[in-house]
Amino acid sequence: MCLDCVKQKCPDRGSMCLDSGAYLVNYHGCSECKQKEPLKTVDVQKDIEEDGEESVSYQHVCPNCMHVVAEHSYSFSVDGEFQDYNMFCMLCGKGSDTISINPTDPRKQQTLF
Numbered sequence: 001m002c003l004d005c006v007k008q009k010c011p012d013r014g015s016m017c018l019d020s021g022a023y024l025v026n027y028h029g030c031s032e033c034k035q036k037e038p039l040k041t042v043d044v045q046k047d048i049e050e051d052g053e054e055s056v057s058y059q060h061v062c063p064n065c066m067h068v069v070a071e072h073s074y075s076f077s078v079d080g081e082f083q084d085y086n087m088f089c090m091l092c093g094k095g096s097d098t099i100s101i102n103p104t105d106p107r108k109q110q111t112l113f
Protein backbone atom coordinates (compact mmCIF):
# COMPACT_ATOMS: atom_id res chain seq x y z
CA MET A 1 0.00 0.00 0.00
CA CYS A 2 1.30 3.40 -0.92
CA LEU A 3 0.40 6.97 -0.01
CA ASP A 4 2.34 8.75 -2.75
CA CYS A 5 -0.24 7.95 -5.42
CA VAL A 6 -3.30 9.42 -3.73
CA LYS A 7 -4.15 13.08 -3.26
CA GLN A 8 -5.83 12.66 0.07
CA LYS A 9 -5.26 9.70 2.33
CA CYS A 10 -8.50 7.87 3.04
CA PRO A 11 -10.99 10.77 2.54
CA ASP A 12 -14.28 10.78 4.41
CA ARG A 13 -17.02 9.78 1.95
CA GLY A 14 -19.96 9.91 4.34
CA SER A 15 -22.51 7.21 3.45
CA MET A 16 -20.81 6.27 0.17
CA CYS A 17 -19.88 2.59 0.12
CA LEU A 18 -18.61 0.93 -3.02
CA ASP A 19 -17.86 -2.74 -3.53
CA SER A 20 -16.35 -2.19 -6.96
CA GLY A 21 -14.58 0.49 -8.97
CA ALA A 22 -12.21 3.22 -7.87
CA TYR A 23 -12.48 6.82 -6.75
CA LEU A 24 -10.27 8.23 -9.49
CA VAL A 25 -10.85 11.86 -8.45
CA ASN A 26 -8.52 11.12 -5.56
CA TYR A 27 -5.91 9.39 -7.72
CA HIS A 28 -2.84 11.52 -8.11
CA GLY A 29 -1.03 9.25 -10.53
CA CYS A 30 1.38 6.37 -10.17
CA SER A 31 4.43 7.31 -8.12
CA GLU A 32 6.47 4.54 -9.77
CA CYS A 33 5.96 5.18 -13.48
CA LYS A 34 4.39 8.68 -13.38
CA GLN A 35 1.46 7.57 -15.52
CA LYS A 36 -2.16 8.28 -14.73
CA GLU A 37 -4.10 5.45 -16.29
CA PRO A 38 -7.46 4.22 -15.05
CA LEU A 39 -6.64 1.78 -12.26
CA LYS A 40 -7.07 -1.93 -12.62
CA THR A 41 -8.85 -4.03 -10.02
CA VAL A 42 -7.03 -7.23 -9.10
CA ASP A 43 -7.12 -9.95 -6.47
CA VAL A 44 -10.87 -9.68 -5.78
CA GLN A 45 -11.85 -11.71 -2.75
CA LYS A 46 -15.43 -12.16 -1.73
CA ASP A 47 -16.45 -13.85 1.50
CA ILE A 48 -19.91 -14.60 2.75
CA GLU A 49 -20.12 -15.71 6.35
CA GLU A 50 -22.80 -17.98 7.76
CA ASP A 51 -24.38 -15.10 9.69
CA GLY A 52 -24.92 -13.18 6.46
CA GLU A 53 -21.92 -10.91 6.77
CA GLU A 54 -20.37 -10.23 3.42
CA SER A 55 -16.96 -8.82 2.71
CA VAL A 56 -15.23 -7.84 -0.49
CA SER A 57 -11.61 -6.84 -0.84
CA TYR A 58 -9.41 -6.05 -3.79
CA GLN A 59 -6.37 -4.07 -4.84
CA HIS A 60 -6.17 -1.01 -7.07
CA VAL A 61 -3.11 -1.39 -9.28
CA CYS A 62 -1.48 0.73 -11.95
CA PRO A 63 -2.16 -1.04 -15.31
CA ASN A 64 1.20 0.16 -16.61
CA CYS A 65 3.63 -1.18 -13.98
CA MET A 66 1.34 -3.18 -11.66
CA HIS A 67 2.25 -0.99 -8.70
CA VAL A 68 -0.30 -1.47 -5.90
CA VAL A 69 -1.88 1.91 -5.17
CA ALA A 70 -4.39 0.89 -2.50
CA GLU A 71 -6.22 -2.00 -0.94
CA HIS A 72 -9.96 -1.72 -0.92
CA SER A 73 -12.23 -3.37 1.60
CA TYR A 74 -15.99 -3.39 1.79
CA SER A 75 -18.25 -5.18 4.21
CA PHE A 76 -21.94 -5.68 4.62
CA SER A 77 -23.74 -7.12 7.62
CA VAL A 78 -27.23 -7.41 8.97
CA ASP A 79 -27.69 -6.26 12.53
CA GLY A 80 -31.25 -6.92 13.68
CA GLU A 81 -33.48 -4.70 11.56
CA PHE A 82 -30.63 -2.81 9.99
CA GLN A 83 -28.12 -3.41 7.25
CA ASP A 84 -24.68 -2.01 7.81
CA TYR A 85 -22.34 -1.08 5.00
CA ASN A 86 -18.72 -0.18 5.49
CA MET A 87 -15.98 0.81 3.11
CA PHE A 88 -12.32 1.43 3.79
CA CYS A 89 -9.71 2.30 1.19
CA MET A 90 -6.76 4.73 1.02
CA LEU A 91 -7.92 5.82 -2.42
CA CYS A 92 -11.72 5.59 -2.22
CA GLY A 93 -11.88 6.72 1.38
CA LYS A 94 -14.01 5.54 4.23
CA GLY A 95 -17.75 5.43 4.39
CA SER A 96 -20.49 3.74 6.32
CA ASP A 97 -24.23 3.51 5.99
CA THR A 98 -27.08 1.89 7.86
CA ILE A 99 -30.33 1.04 6.12
CA SER A 100 -33.42 -0.44 7.74
CA ILE A 101 -34.59 -3.70 6.21
CA ASN A 102 -38.15 -2.58 6.92
CA PRO A 103 -39.77 -0.70 4.03
CA THR A 104 -41.21 1.63 6.64
CA ASP A 105 -38.17 2.92 8.43
CA PRO A 106 -39.29 4.18 11.85
CA ARG A 107 -36.59 6.84 11.78
CA LYS A 108 -37.82 8.23 8.46
CA GLN A 109 -41.46 8.29 9.61
CA GLN A 110 -40.50 10.42 12.55
CA THR A 111 -39.05 13.06 10.31
CA LEU A 112 -42.32 13.39 8.36
CA PHE A 113 -44.15 14.99 11.24
Ligand SMILES: [Zn+2]
Binds near residue numbers: 004068
Ligand atom coordinates in the same frame (compact mmCIF):
# COMPACT_ATOMS: atom_id res chain seq x y z
ZN1 LIG B 1 2.16 4.37 -5.07
Ligand SMILES: [Zn+2]
Binds near residue numbers: 031032035062066067
Ligand atom coordinates in the same frame (compact mmCIF):
# COMPACT_ATOMS: atom_id res chain seq x y z
ZN1 LIG C 1 2.69 2.70 -12.58
Ligand SMILES: [Zn+2]
Binds near residue numbers: 072
Ligand atom coordinates in the same frame (compact mmCIF):
# COMPACT_ATOMS: atom_id res chain seq x y z
ZN1 LIG D 1 -10.77 1.72 -3.31
